[in-house]
Amino acid sequence: MTRIGTFGLLSLCVSLAGCQGGGPVRTLSEYRAEQPEANNMRLLGFNDLQNRSAYAPELHAQGGRWIAYIGHHGGKPKLNPMTGAMENNGTSIVDVTDPRNPKYLAHIPGQEGGAESGGAQMTRLCNGGELPSGDRNKVYMLRSFGTSAHEIWDVTVPEKPVMVVSVVRGLRDTHKSWWECDTGIAYLVSGVKGWHTRRMTQVFDLSDPAKPVHIRDFGLPGQEPSAKVSKEQDSFYMLHGVISTGAKGNRVYLGYGTVSNGVIQILDREKLLNGPKEPTAANLLQPQVTRIDTPLYMGAHTVLPVLGVEVEGLAKYWGPKPGPKHRDLIVVVNESTGNECREARQQAYFIDITDERRPMGIANFDVPETPGGYCSRGGRFGAHASNEAMPPMYAKRVVFMTWFNAGVRAVDIRDPYRPKEIGYYIPAITPQTAERCVERDGKQQCKRAIQTNNVEVDGRGYVYVVDRADTGMHILELTGTARDAANFR
């Protein structure tokens, strides 16, 4: 009798999950790109972002509204129906106050050029009231402009962004910058001519966004202009992204490389800002706390610090001795760059930095290729990025990671030694989703598949994923047991 009851409950759960588009992973033969797949995550709203290839969303609360700022990759000019003009991909600005009814407000065109050379991939937002010397009534957006520049925009009225100033121009490349709103210090991913790398760090004081002050240029020893290196080495160790824990944490975490030549670097922020700035090898080494060189087939796209995790059971240790009752970690997310698995597997690694001078990899997170058959679905399959905002309901509890054609994955990190998937969402493609091709027997073979590129969360706990293959932005929330891992109380 009891047994029957249990089975009854089980089947009920399965059918409920089915109602939400959930259930077991679909095998390749069951897979339909036009249908979403989900487990413990639910779609609330959608915006097609004018079908522009999207890199990263940023969420910002301003004037009683929640606004999403989405940086786009380059590409052919597309129609902006609001202006009737063909515009180069730039920045989409969307009102997501009601996540079920996102309203597209404005598109700021970006630089002309292809996927990685044009557009305006990255944005960061700060309120003027928080910046030491900003206009208290204003909201500022820092964005990259193609490969050539970083710009400050006044987005106080997000429908009508106004350009304030170019922070720096004439660059070889840009990428995922970081801006501390409380100090105004920005770590720009820039390619400064003369340096032996296409992407490195420029530190600027943007405490008064209208008057950028250059602090220093920074890279790995051997990348400085005076170094003697081969032409080939110029492509080594490209900086991908920066995350700072600000004046209080006094650490800056940098990830270099995508699928190869990776370096993870932890810097002493105070030394970076106030140490000797002349780019000599010795000065570049001075703020370094730790450098981890990754294996040949691994890069470091995102280095996310997760500090002070109180691991269950740790309190049983140490006895009368003093010892850390918490763990500090970095979550290192690689980037898949090859379509249909024409590369080594790219996944996420958890590195214990409790003793940050003796970092130790202790766990990994991966999405199984089988039975979903992701290598055959088209486009990239593998890790790319994690959320970087850490609102209290997710901090030290849940990390979201984008996995290209495997959508977004929700990972329970409360025991960082055993990261565990608790939910996922793979959006459906639309007729506007772009094709992704591989060459097979001398012929181009193309497929349309979702390419979830980046994820970010807002202070309400909504999850925003954007698509590299032009599909748009999906707004999600955790459901079911996954919601219990977060702290919504």
Add this chain to the structure above:
Amino acid sequence: MTKVMARLCMALAACALVSAAQAQDGLGSGHGAESRNLRLVGMSDLQGRAAFQPVILKQGERWIAYVGHSGGSALNPLTGRNEANGTSIIDVTDPARPRYLHHLPTDSDAEVVGAEGGGAQMLQVCAGRDLPRGDRAKFYMLRTEGRKAHEMWDVTAPERPVKIADVVTNLLSTHRQAWECDTGIAYVNSGLPGWEVLRLTQVWDLSDPAKPVHIRDFGLPGQQPGAPKRANRRLNDGHGPFSTGPAGNRLYFGYGNVGHGAFQIVDRKKLLEGPKEPTPENLLYPQVSFQAIGTMQAVHAVLPLIGMEIPEFGRHEKGRVRDFLLVLPEAIENECHEGPQMMVVVDITDDRNPIGVANFQVPNKDGSFCTRGGRFGPHQTQENLTPIYHKRIVFVAWFNAGVRAVDIRDPYNPREVGYYIPASNKHTQPSCVKTAQGPRCKIAIVTNNVEVDDRGYIYIADRVRSGLHILEPTGEARRIANFPK
């Protein structure tokens, strides 16, 4: 009906075992056995001597287990004499009825339980037919003699070992040994006067066991004689290497004492043929990589798993085959008076840049292992690479949690498939922690080392005198293993 009864009995038995173990708060009368997918086949009490390392091989038609002991002494009933702990030699041809053949004592007088100063903790055995210049008819045992020496014995007749040579004497310390039977090269842990570390590695050519030839001494830069004095000479103690021989051309060394665990990957050819004078440059020359392992203790043991096909990566164009190193920091303190120690799986496919990718821990959420008494944590794995288990199941000696069988076929997700915690017995010595009121002691098993033989039997030796337990896998663990059909 019969089936139901049987199940009920099994469940009850399991309950009885668990409660016996849980009753162990405070110094009780001991605890029962606990197991999953590992079954006890036979047992030898090893004359109640504290045991460190078992090594098992086939000699003629017999299977012989050699067990290295830690310091102490006990009555040898075969001679009627009290003998300082040395080497137990046991016929395990019938694993259900092990026959104690001989105790080969040491002249050490260290009496402290588990003391590393006495006994003959470490040993290696090679067949003369495998050694380049050995006597084809003979078997040779290399063993430590207390902290003082490494010795060579003729164990062709295991009942009557005959000493052949002192490899090296007048040492300050000894520890792990690795002896390549096909080349005769041995890497032994020694303490040498003048070095700024207690334990370093000596490389010897023992291809002719009767005529040891010293090749070089090896440690980390900064440990060499003449280096600046260090406040803690044991900070980066060597724990000895695992060698993959001329074919693999790699040596994997563990380092550390209390804290400061690290591992090092060394180019074997460069070590053997490179410049030998112990200068910092020469010590660095054969190094491929060196990596600290965070907050954990000494790396006592490592086990390479080279050339593992990862089924999950089967559809990827690159990186389908990976190399791994299992890194085992050693739990050192009783009752978890230290941070958690765990086995770490390190990807060494690009061995200049190793990266840890997974860990294995025995779950201790309820803390019961931390309060049972003795050490809780990893120490060592089997070192025999029999195809029955290699790259499939790794057995890890986990001190008071016995031996754990870990499915390692997917190295990114190691998974426990079985365990065996022996029952304590009349020989089991209490393990103590200091408290304000003086020492507090508990009786618990402290499984020190594990080894497997080529038949697939598993041997675990107890650090606190509980003896040698011979096990075999059952159920899922047996299905994962690769026993001949």
